Amino acid sequence: MNSGEATKPPNVSRRTLIASAALVPLSALTARAQPAAAMAGALSEPERKILEAFVDRLVPKDEHGPGAVECGAANYIAQQVAGALAAEKTNFVAGLAAIDGFSQRTQQATFADLSAEKRDAVLSAMEGGSAAGFANSRAVFSRIRRLTLEGMFSDPHYGGNTNFAGWDLIRYPGPRLAVGPAEQSMTGEIKPYRKSAWPQSSSQSSGGGHGH
Amino acid sequence: MATNLKPVDVVVIGLGAAGGVAVLPLARAGMKIAGLEAGTWMDPHNFRPDEIHNNVRRLVTTSAKAVQEMPTVRDSPTGPSRPRGSIHPMMNAVGGTSIHYWASHWRLKAWDFTARSEIIKRYGASAIPKGSTLEDWPITYDDLEPYYDMVEHEVGVSGKAGNIQGKLDAAGNIFEAPRRREYPMPPLRGSGYTDMMAKAANQLGWHPFRGPAAINSQPYRGRPGCAFHGYCSAGGCHISAKNSTAVTTIPEAMKTKNLAIFERAHVTRIVSDSSGKVTGVNYLRDGQEFFQPAKVVLLASYTYENSRLLLLSKSKAYPNGLANNHGQVGRHFFAHHQGGGVSALFPFDINVWYGAPAQSTVVDDFGDDNFDHSSAGFMGGSTLTAATEMHPIEAASMDTYGRGPTWGSKWKAFVRENAARWNTSYLQTSSFPYETSFLDLDPEVKDPLGDAVCRVTTGGGKENEQRAVQFAQKKMEEWFRAAGAIEVRRPSGAGGAPGLSTHAYGGTRMGDNPETNVVDRWGFSHGAPNLGVLGASVMGTSGARNPTETVQALAWRTAERLAKNWKSIAG
Numbered sequence: 001m002n003s004g005e006a007t008k009p010p011n012v013s014r015r016t017l018i019a020s021a022a023l024v025p026l027s028a029l030t031a032r033a034q035p036a037a038a039m040a041g042a043l044s045e046p047e048r049k050i051l052e053a054f055v056d057r058l059v060p061k062d063e064h065g066p067g068a069v070e071c072g073a074a075n076y077i078a079q080q081v082a083g084a085l086a087a088e089k090t091n092f093v094a095g096l097a098a099i100d101g102f103s104q105r106t107q108q109a110t111f112a113d114l115s116a117e118k119r120d121a122v123l124s125a126m127e128g129g130s131a132a133g134f135a136n137s138r139a140v141f142s143r144i145r146r147l148t149l150e151g152m153f154s155d156p157h158y159g160g161n162t163n164f165a166g167w168d169l170i171r172y173p174g175p176r177l178a179v180g181p182a183e184q185s186m187t188g189e190i191k192p193y194r195k196s197a198w199p200q201s202s203s204q205s206s207g208g209g210h211g212h
Numbered sequence: 213m214a215t216n217l218k219p220v221d222v223v224v225i226g227l228g229a230a231g232g233v234a235v236l237p238l239a240r241a242g243m244k245i246a247g248l249e250a251g252t253w254m255d256p257h258n259f260r261p262d263e264i265h266n267n268v269r270r271l272v273t274t275s276a277k278a279v280q281e282m283p284t285v286r287d288s289p290t291g292p293s294r295p296r297g298s299i300h301p302m303m304n305a306v307g308g309t310s311i312h313y314w315a316s317h318w319r320l321k322a323w324d325f326t327a328r329s330e331i332i333k334r335y336g337a338s339a340i341p342k343g344s345t346l347e348d349w350p351i352t353y354d355d356l357e358p359y360y361d362m363v364e365h366e367v368g369v370s371g372k373a374g375n376i377q378g379k380l381d382a383a384g385n386i387f388e389a390p391r392r393r394e395y396p397m398p399p400l401r402g403s404g405y406t407d408m409m410a411k412a413a414n415q416l417g418w419h420p421f422r423g424p425a426a427i428n429s430q431p432y433r434g435r436p437g438c439a440f441h442g443y444c445s446a447g448g449c450h451i452s453a454k455n456s457t458a459v460t461t462i463p464e465a466m467k468t469k470n471l472a473i474f475e476r477a478h479v480t481r482i483v484s485d486s487s488g489k490v491t492g493v494n495y496l497r498d499g500q501e502f503f504q505p506a507k508v509v510l511l512a513s514y515t516y517e518n519s520r521l522l523l524l525s526k527s528k529a530y531p532n533g534l535a536n537n538h539g540q541v542g543r544h545f546f547a548h549h550q551g552g553g554v555s556a557l558f559p560f561d562i563n564v565w566y567g568a569p570a571q572s573t574v575v576d577d578f579g580d581d582n583f584d585h586s587s588a589g590f591m592g593g594s595t596l597t598a599a600t601e602m603h604p605i606e607a608a609s610m611d612t613y614g615r616g617p618t619w620g621s622k623w624k625a626f627v628r629e630n631a632a633r634w635n636t637s638y639l640q641t642s643s644f645p646y647e648t649s650f651l652d653l654d655p656e657v658k659d660p661l662g663d664a665v666c667r668v669t670t671g672g673g674k675e676n677e678q679r680a681v682q683f684a685q686k687k688m689e690e691w692f693r694a695a696g697a698i699e700v701r702r703p704s705g706a707g708g709a710p711g712l713s714t715h716a717y718g719g720t721r722m723g724d725n726p727e728t729n730v731v732d733r734w735g736f737s738h739g740a741p742n743l744g745v746l747g748a749s750v751m752g753t754s755g756a757r758n759p760t761e762t763v764q765a766l767a768w769r770t771a772e773r774l775a776k777n778w779k780s781i782a783g
Contacts, residue, residue: 062624067624123619153607155263158264171632176261184403186408197260
């Protein structure tokens with residue numbers, strides 16, 4: 001009409017859409033969610049060790065199956081603070097350093113070297129806000145716990161939920177594009193559908209170059 | 213220098229839930245429309261079943277411009293500002309928030325339009341909540357009914373009528389106001405969980421029904437029925453079964469060739485002349501400045517932005533902001549009391565993973581004035597909603613209901629057993645405007661262009677609404693327990709009551725009196741006769757249900773008024 005640039009809706013037929021929904025190329029949005037080169041150099045080796053030792057106590061491997069580490073939670077966190085969550089990386093790393101500092105002061109050892117019981121004592125003090133000389137310990141605890149849950153239960157595309165172990169743990173039957181009445185009933189088992197909503201899950205490709 | 217464009221008949225600012233509907237009757241009537249949208253068309257390929265993408269990082273619902281123009285919030289004129297967080301759901305896109313909303317589509321009740329006089333009649337003048345600026349709407353339910361009907365069919369709504377011309381049907385909502393005919397589509401199917409909740413409500417003697425939704429329950433006008441995949445909230449629909457304006461009224465209007473859409477058009481001012489009429493709008497697009505002359509301007513951005521753009525658009529005729537010569541722009545702002553925070557744990561898997569928030573069982577027995585309030589201690593009421601759609605991170609982030617620690621092996625055993633056994637509820641409480649709640653321009657915080665952002669003054673919690681919310685929370689607990697819940701978490705306070713929510717109303721209220729209202733009974737400015745305002749910003753009450761269908765019915769009515777009275781309005 002005027003200024004010559006009136007726009008039209010994207011021309012997507014239903015058929016194309018459904019056909020392509022499971023195999024869309026990593027597009028512009030991918031870049032937003034998962035900037036390139038997100039993996040390498042996210043955390044230093046000592047930081048990564050503190051993180052793993054921490055999430056390992058948040059959700060331990062036990063008779064109920066893999067824990068946070070085995071579910072890729074630390075991997076998720078390391079990737080994301082180097083990528084989509086880069087804005088909080090400085091704070092996050094400072095939190096890891098504070099955990100280690102608290103451990104050195106109270107247990108005379110680096111956090112990653114502590115026994116499970118001693119690590120649990122650190123977590124309890126942090127959660128309870130009673131970690132002396134560690135002012136924001138509760139906030140650090142909450143943030144790592146939150147990111148651990150994201151790492152365990154998110155789509156494997158983001159580097160966690162290895163082999164869908166997180167979804168298996170809570171009986172999440174998996175994202176699917178169409179769901180029938182039987183799959184919404186309260187009687188009978190739903191067969192889990194174990195596929196990423198993204199074309200190729202990063203957890204199934206490289207682990208992010210960390211060698212873990 | 214701004215480039216002067218060729219004049220059009222109508223400029224619509226914002227092609228969301230409201231503007232996206234108004235363009236259809238205008239285009240069909242032959243008006244030449246420039247639709248200015250700050251966002252872009254969204255590509256349905258980017259709507260995927262991914263909790264991180266949609267719900268954690270909100271990549272469908274967030275847009276850079278909306279973030280930069282996020283209102284600031286304080287509870288009182290003397291109090292400190294709250295940390296500037298997200299005020300979901302401001303966003304920019306063709307289709308706007310109707311892309312990602314739950315699509316619960318309701319008509320208000322007759323009571324909602326005349327709450328003030330109804331309260332006085334039944335309970336006396338002293339029952340009007342203190343400090344409220346509640347007025348009867350200038351129009352009644354009956355005035356709006358034809359437009360509700362029109363929107364239900366043009367947009368596409370699934371539901372079961374409870375009252376067709378006075379004939380009640382208990383399969384629908386028997387408390388609803390009379391409608392002329394059945395919904396165009398049957399309600400969305402039930403799930404195991406919503407059926408269980410319906411049974412429990414029946415046992416309590418209540419009247420449950422399936423909530424109405426602007427989601428196809430069957431193929432409708434060339435688009436498919438819902439696939440119930442469980443990623444409806446904060447995500448767009450991958451098969452266009454959710455009836456956002458981007459897939460319904462906007463494409464329909466484009467077929468007439470009378471609507472031209474300009475994406476990435478950032479409207480900076482509405483321009484008015486010395487006589488007080490508006491002459492067009494200034495906008496920026498890709499760094500270039502344009503002036504779009506128009507005979508009529510329809511302002512249809514979000515509630516915060518409607519007031520903000522008027523206040524920014526000063527002129528000789530309007531030294532305090534467009535349409536603000538009585539100081540009413542920004543007044544009578546209120547936020548819907550919604551949420552409620554009641555959750556429950558069951559001793560069995562409830563399978564709420566899939567579905568949609570609009571796949572729901574709703575109870576309206578305690579809505580509005582559906583029960584005697586003589587000893588209730590508050591006016592108004594709530595709908596209670598039990599719905600599906602749970603995501604895995606959300607599920608594992610569950611309350612432990614005092615049954616165990618929040619981490620370690622015991623926590624792992626707890627979520628292993630219970631993450632599939634709990635659910636939240638959704639309560640919506642009728643909310644009123646108050647003297648102490650308003651919008652204005654922030655004197656300090658600006659957007660990147662240097663324009664002041666909107667400032668919300670909430671006025672803090674309102675006693676009437678807090679009591680109403682607490683009443684609803686207790687009813688929700690009763691409902692959960694009747695369904696077999698072994699634990700119920702009910703907040704001690706009023707949940708989300710302090711005055712901000714995803715449903716924002718007012719700021720340009722509709723009413724006959726220009727001294728207390730911004731627009732007249734047709735939605736046109738009392739000051740500038742060729743300026744119309746669309747959106748929940750014109751609503752003076754919320755009712756106990758989602759606003760969008762009312763917003764769209766009002767938008768249609770304003771647009772039709774314009775088309776039928778073109779000469780007198782456009783001058």
